[in-house]
Amino acid sequence: MRIPKSVEAVIVEFEKLPGIGPKTAERLTYHLLNAPKEYAAQLASAVVDLKEKTTICETCFNITEVNPCEICSAEGRDKSAIMIVEEPLDVSALEKSRAYRGLYHILGGCIAPLQGIGPEHLRIKELLNRLKKGAIKEIILATNPSVEGESTAMYLQKLISPLGIKITRIARGLPVGADLEYADEVTLSRAIEGRMEY
């Protein structure tokens, strides 16, 4: 095997990314070889900037370039609601929906005993500190509708309810555009339980 060292090096680095196997890493690398030199330079500098310019918001723990983050410090947002999510990627997805104008709190995962992740590994203490300041009127639990996400939501509900704050959970039901016929029974039962007046 006589791949030039500098080609091999990029393949090795790409392979470390999630979901990128040896074949895809090779394909991406050879694509870069054929791409204009400017593109490779842009990719490289963007990756370096990513690590140098970003930090974690000390209030909501989202990824940010300014501290507190743009969402926490925004004028127009509702500062009486906190939506609790697992990961920064969830914030990015929720913001795209434009359906929510409050604040966020990123847990940094969910309670998963099988992977050894307990409540002490998540940013729950920091959440309680935020709630103690008193300005929060609603907590929206937006952990994933998975087994771990549901039990994390339940754990937080028990923990927060003594504080007398309104707690809601994002709706689980049929995704828009889905076919009722092909929906699984758990989703269907959630959709029926969560029905609203029409």
Next chain:
Amino acid sequence: MRIPKSVEAVIVEFEKLPGIGPKTAERLTYHLLNAPKEYAAQLASAVVDLKEKTTICETCFNITEVNPCEICSAEGRDKSAIMIVEEPLDVSALEKSRAYRGLYHILGGCIAPLQGIGPEHLRIKELLNRLKKGAIKEIILATNPSVEGESTAMYLQKLISPLGIKITRIARGLPVGADLEYADEVTLSRAIEGRMEY
């Protein structure tokens, strides 16, 4: 949508890679955010090196750091055989098999009239110049077993045969580990046509 600019920049660059959609680009970027800083630096410098250190071999047109490339200048290789392939990635795959010890010639694609790629866009003139030097005794056509690859092989066969050089084509048949039952009819008919004494 309030994604930090430096995060958005990496997502945009990743999205330009083949087979990477917006969701995957986001996932890769957030993976980088969580990865150690050294990894991002390594990836960035490997990508820059890739473009700065590599060039195209002036003999076989493979990607290389030295010119002529390591294969063309290797002592132990059979300099009387040239295997003709479409892309540098093909060389990398063939070298892994360790079944061939001759030289290569990279066409830079295959004849594809629908995409406007004619013989004049490939490195066929350069191939003929190599053959005119007289040292070559066998040409192995290793273009892909696709419609375009086959017609490119046929075109080259017609072009080279007047030179009196032995021309072979890599075998098409059942891939090792495959199930005869699920093979398509074209592959099966090729496997039967190409049968060898046992």
